[in-house]
Amino acid sequence: MSVIFLLITCSTLVALIFLGAFVWAVRKGQYDDDRSPAVRMLHDHPPQVDTNTKVK
Amino acid sequence: MMERFQYDNRIAKNFMFVTILWGLVGALVGLTAAMQLVLPSWNFAEWGSFGRLRPLHTNAMIFAFVGNAMFAGVYYSLQRLLKTRMFSDLLSSIHFWGWQLIIVAAAITLPLGMTTGKEYAELEWPIDIAITLVWVVFGINMFGTILKRRERHLYVAIWFYIATWVTVAMLHIVNSIELPISLTKSYSWYAGVQDALVQWWYGHNAVAFFLTTPFLGLMYYYLPKAANRPVYSYKLSIIHFWSLIFLYIWAGPHHLLYSALPEWAQSLGVVFSIMLIAPSWGGMLNGLLTLRGAWDRVREDPVLKFMVVAVTCYGMATLEGPLLSIKSINAIAHFTDWIIAHVHIGGLGWNGFLAFGMIYWMAPRLYGTKLYSTTLANWHFWLGTLGIIFYAIPLYFAGFFQSLMWKQFTPDGFLVYKNFLDTLLEIQTAYWLRALGGTLYIIGLLIMIYNIRKTVSTGKLIVNEDAEAPAMEALKEGHSESWHRAIERRPIQMLILSLIVVGIGGVLEIVPTFLVKSNIPTISQVKPYTPLELHGRDIYIREGCYTCHSQMIRPFRSETERYGEYAKAGEFVYDHPFQWGSKRTGPDLLRVGAKYPDSWHYYHMFDPTSMSPGSLMPAYENMFENELDITTTEKKMEAMRTMGVPYAEDFPTKANDDIQKQSAEITARLKKDGIDAQSDREIIAVIAYLQRLGTDIKSKPVTEISELP
Numbered sequence: 001m002s003v004i005f006l007l008i009t010c011s012t013l014v015a016l017i018f019l020g021a022f023v024w025a026v027r028k029g030q031y032d033d034d035r036s037p038a039v040r041m042l043h044d045h046p047p048q049v050d051t052n053t054k055v056k
Numbered sequence: 057m058m059e060r061f062q063y064d065n066r067i068a069k070n071f072m073f074v075t076i077l078w079g080l081v082g083a084l085v086g087l088t089a090a091m092q093l094v095l096p097s098w099n100f101a102e103w104g105s106f107g108r109l110r111p112l113h114t115n116a117m118i119f120a121f122v123g124n125a126m127f128a129g130v131y132y133s134l135q136r137l138l139k140t141r142m143f144s145d146l147l148s149s150i151h152f153w154g155w156q157l158i159i160v161a162a163a164i165t166l167p168l169g170m171t172t173g174k175e176y177a178e179l180e181w182p183i184d185i186a187i188t189l190v191w192v193v194f195g196i197n198m199f200g201t202i203l204k205r206r207e208r209h210l211y212v213a214i215w216f217y218i219a220t221w222v223t224v225a226m227l228h229i230v231n232s233i234e235l236p237i238s239l240t241k242s243y244s245w246y247a248g249v250q251d252a253l254v255q256w257w258y259g260h261n262a263v264a265f266f267l268t269t270p271f272l273g274l275m276y277y278y279l280p281k282a283a284n285r286p287v288y289s290y291k292l293s294i295i296h297f298w299s300l301i302f303l304y305i306w307a308g309p310h311h312l313l314y315s316a317l318p319e320w321a322q323s324l325g326v327v328f329s330i331m332l333i334a335p336s337w338g339g340m341l342n343g344l345l346t347l348r349g350a351w352d353r354v355r356e357d358p359v360l361k362f363m364v365v366a367v368t369c370y371g372m373a374t375l376e377g378p379l380l381s382i383k384s385i386n387a388i389a390h391f392t393d394w395i396i397a398h399v400h401i402g403g404l405g406w407n408g409f410l411a412f413g414m415i416y417w418m419a420p421r422l423y424g425t426k427l428y429s430t431t432l433a434n435w436h437f438w439l440g441t442l443g444i445i446f447y448a449i450p451l452y453f454a455g456f457f458q459s460l461m462w463k464q465f466t467p468d469g470f471l472v473y474k475n476f477l478d479t480l481l482e483i484q485t486a487y488w489l490r491a492l493g494g495t496l497y498i499i500g501l502l503i504m505i506y507n508i509r510k511t512v513s514t515g516k517l518i519v520n521e522d523a524e525a526p527a528m529e530a531l532k533e534g535h536s537e538s539w540h541r542a543i544e545r546r547p548i549q550m551l552i553l554s555l556i557v558v559g560i561g562g563v564l565e566i567v568p569t570f571l572v573k574s575n576i577p578t579i580s581q582v583k584p585y586t587p588l589e590l591h592g593r594d595i596y597i598r599e600g601c602y603t604c605h606s607q608m609i610r611p612f613r614s615e616t617e618r619y620g621e622y623a624k625a626g627e628f629v630y631d632h633p634f635q636w637g638s639k640r641t642g643p644d645l646l647r648v649g650a651k652y653p654d655s656w657h658y659y660h661m662f663d664p665t666s667m668s669p670g671s672l673m674p675a676y677e678n679m680f681e682n683e684l685d686i687t688t689t690e691k692k693m694e695a696m697r698t699m700g701v702p703y704a705e706d707f708p709t710k711a712n713d714d715i716q717k718q719s720a721e722i723t724a725r726l727k728k729d730g731i732d733a734q735s736d737r738e739i740i741a742v743i744a745y746l747q748r749l750g751t752d753i754k755s756k757p758v759t760e761i762s763e764l765p
Contacts, residue, residue: 003250004321007257010226011305017222018301030209031294037209038286038293041277044136047060047524 059206059527062520063135065422067148069517071128072415072422074156076505078124079411081163082116083498089113090491092674093641094484096664099674103167106674107600111178112166117403118176118266120159125411126270127155127194130217132418133277134201137211139525143200147193154190158183170240173597173633174255176262177231181242184232191228195221206525212293216273219301223265231258235632235699237691241594245699248628249316252636253309260308267402268370269301271410275343275367278414282359288345296338303332310381313390314610315636316625322383329381336374343367358433362413365441369405373398388463391606391640393486394455397448404444404497412436412504419508425515432507439500446493454486463614471617476643477668579626582752584701585745587689587711588718592745594692595738597635599676606637607646607749620647620750627753630701642673647750654722655729657743679739684719686712718744 025031092098092106099105135142142148161183165171171178179187198221202214231254234242244251280287287293309317309325344367347354354360376398380389389395420427427433461479464472473479585593596602609615611622623646628634652660656667661679664671693708707714716735722743723735733740 003246003254006230007254010230011257014223014226014305015302018219018298021218022298025210033209034291034294037211038280038290040207040209041137041211042280042284042286045524047522 057527058524060522060524061139061141062522064131064142064145064148064519065517065521066519067142067145067152068128068132068418069422070152071124071131072418074152075121075124075128075411076415076501076508078116078120078159079408080498080501080505082113082121083494083501085109085116086113087491087494087498090487090494093672094487094491096672096674102678103169105599105676107603108167108169108171110603111171111175111600112163114176115162115166115178116159117407118262119162122267122271122403122407122411123155125407125414126220126266126274127151128418129274129278129414130198130270132422133213133274134198134217136523137207137214137277138201138205139207139523140201140205143197143204147197147200151190151193151197154186154193158186158190161186165240169598169600171597171600172234172242172244173600173602173635174231174244174251175602175638176259177228177255180240181232181234181236182239184228184234187228188225188232191221191225195225206528208528211276212287212290212297213273213276215297216269216276219297220265220270220273223261223269223301223305227258227261227265231255235695237688237695241688243695243699244633246632246634247699248631248634249625251631251634252312252315252628253317253321255634256311257308260311261305263402264304264307267407268304271370271407272297272300272339274410274414275339275363278410278417279343279346279363279367282357282363282413282417283347283350283353285346285350288342288348292338292342296335296342300332300335300339303328303335307332307381310386311638312636313381313383313386314612315608316623316628318625326381326383329378333375333378336377337371340367340371340374343370358430358437359413359417361434361437362409362416362440365437365444366406366409366413369401369409369444373402373406376401387610387612388459389455390610391638392455392459393451393483393639394459395639397451397455400447400451401444404440404447408497409440412440415504415508419511420515422517423512423515424518425511428507428510428514432503436500436503436507439496439503443493443495443497443500446496447490448493450486450489450493454483458483462618463612465614471614474618475668476618476640477670480641480672481670579624579753582627582629584630584696584703585748586714586718587693588715588741588744589748590692590696590745591684591686591689591715591738592741592743593635595679595742596745597633601645602635602637604637604639604641604673605643605645606640607644608636609644609646615644619644621753624753627750630696632696632699632701645746645749649747649749649751653729654725654743654747655731657746658726658731658733658739661739661742676739676742679742680737682738683736684715684738684741686715689715 306328664673
């Protein structure tokens with residue numbers, strides 16, 4: 001069953017990567033605002049004055 | 057300062073079209089396989105028998121249909137969520153064509169019988185390497201885009217994409233460690249229980265991180281977009297993401313309950329599986345509640361209809377999954393069609409319907425037009441929904457009842473259904489209904505193809521879509537901004553650098569496995585396969601026998617009565633790869649050795665109905681025509697020796713003499729039963745393997761336990 005150590009190591013490694021990402025996200029203030037991102041993603045801003053491609 | 061830029065729509069369009077194309081192909085292969093389970097005559101050719109088409113179907117649906125849908129969705133949404141164009145058009149293009157080439161390679165090699173014999177990881181090693189490379193290209197393109205974003209906040213969907221990329225990369229590499237003996241044949245580095253554990257760690261997490269997390273990301277983008285309202289709770293989405301990814305990876309052993317896997321590992325898998333209900337349902341509720349107050353729109357908009365059913369199916373499948381990993385339920389459901397129904401709720405419902413909803417929403421926008429026909433989309437929706445119902449419900453019944461038949465005893469303590477085939481023939485109606493369900497689903501798909509074709513023809517592809525957004529200001533002055541500015545203009549250099557890093561990582565991962573020594577108690581009676589048996593085993597793998605036959609007798613009386621002594625971990629130490637199987641359309645074969653005379657197998661493989669009237673097994677006439685390829689014997693034996701199978705040092709060179717001897721014995725035994733068999737045919741090797749199965753400890757008391765030398 002020694003392979004389980006390989007699997008646990010890999011799984012833990014990935015978990016640590018995610019933990020690091022989580023800490024990064026929190027420290028960078030990614031989650032300071034937990035309301036507006038959900039609203040902002042709804043708006044795509046086509047350029048005000050359109051010159052070449054027509055955007056609908 | 058506002059910056060102007062353009063979104064790349066062509067790449068999203070390309071991936072969207074191949075999603076539809078491969079979805080249709082994969083579904084048709086699936087329907088063919090379904091028909092083969094009711095009409096064996098549908099096993100139309102050597103390359104088109106069930107054992108080869110089933111892996112083709114699963115691989116096509118997972119990697120071609122769901123994979124391309126994921127990429128289409130990611131390439132469309134990532135640019136808009138980050139307010140930037142993709143990192144590199146060239147990498148996008150390499151990703152697209154590379155992935156399609158992999159799919160074509162899979163579509164050619166799997167029917168030809170080139171397979172590793174590990175479910176959902178059947179592709180041989182050169183394709184495995186190609187997958188790794190293309191995946192790296194995708195990663196660089198994605199992370200490069202993230203680096204040059206104009207939106208500081210990473211929307212939750214992007215987190216799901218990132219988790220997908222990181223985890224799939226690791227799973228794929230670890231599970232694909234194999235020893236090649238030629239371009240088209242390799243052996244899994246791991247053996248027996250260890251191989252099973254790695255495989256299902258991979259298999260489970262492939263479901264988690266290839267079929268689930270990317271599609272949750274897509275849900276968090278396309279559902280709010282289609283409903284034009286923010287997700288119900290953004291806070292919940294964050295909590296649900298982080299808890300899901302931390303829990304998912306530990307649940308794999310629930311695929312091996314009651315197997316020869318150590319008890320503690322099984323229990324670990326169960327506990328984490330149950331916990332998974334919480335984050336999974338967090339996601340489902342968040343999706344459904346996004347539509348609160350907008351249900352009137354669901355009535356009118358086919359896009360939302362598809363998404364509602366998709367999310368509902370996700371909820372059902374993720375409740376069912378944990379329930380199935382409870383041991384007492386698993387004892388009934390495992391090896392039956394219940395599991396097939398379960399995965400199709402996920403596949404047809406969650407993945408399929410979310411992809412369809414996404415396509416109906418995205419296609420008109422890519423082409424600056426309106427959907428050609430809402431009526432046709434509604435038809436697709438209802439046919440698809442009916443298809444799912446007709447597919448799943450009969451199979452739930454079939455699985456449950458067949459399992460009960462397997463376990464049924466008379467008052468005197470004998471099996472009621474002694475013949476496995478009887479239980480299979482009882483559920484034929486369900487198999488017919490399943491094929492009907494699949495047909496309805498495919499008709500829906502065809503309607504979509506027509507509808508999208510018409511939609512596309514009324515518009516024109518907006519190749520580069522103009523957009524503008526303020527530049528992302530640096531939070532504080534520092535080096536962090538400058539170093540990625542420097543590399544983001546150099547995609548090729550970054551690609552090469554990443555490949556080197558991945559290469560080093562790969563080596564680091566392989567090293568410990570070379571050092572790994574099995575500490576499974578080895579049963580001294582268990583001996584390595586003879587060269588002929590090994591060849592037979594490779595033919596068994598080539599024909600995909602494991603897609604219908606398990607080699608894992610669970611410690612239940614109903615199974616030991618029917619099949620013999622239950623499976624021990626120590627029996628499988630020479631099995632590269634393991635062949636436990638996951639579904640019993642035919643009986644377990646772990647102890648089939650010496651159960652029937654050689655002549656029985658001979659007749660049975662040529663025409664299964666001659667020995668078991670009504671059998672649904674394909675005939676394997678090819679084994680009687682093909683000469684056994686003994687040119688590879690030495691390489692095979694050397695490979696086994698490299699992986700620690702204790703053959704004598706000079707044995708590989710003499711192995712072919714051993715083959716001559718053993719096949720002469722089998723031919724002589726066949727002769728006694730009046731069969732004039734040619735000793736150099738594949739069938740002889742197959743008989744040798746089947747007759748060996750489980751005989752090492754069959755009806756002999758297991759006495760000595762020793763360590764592997």
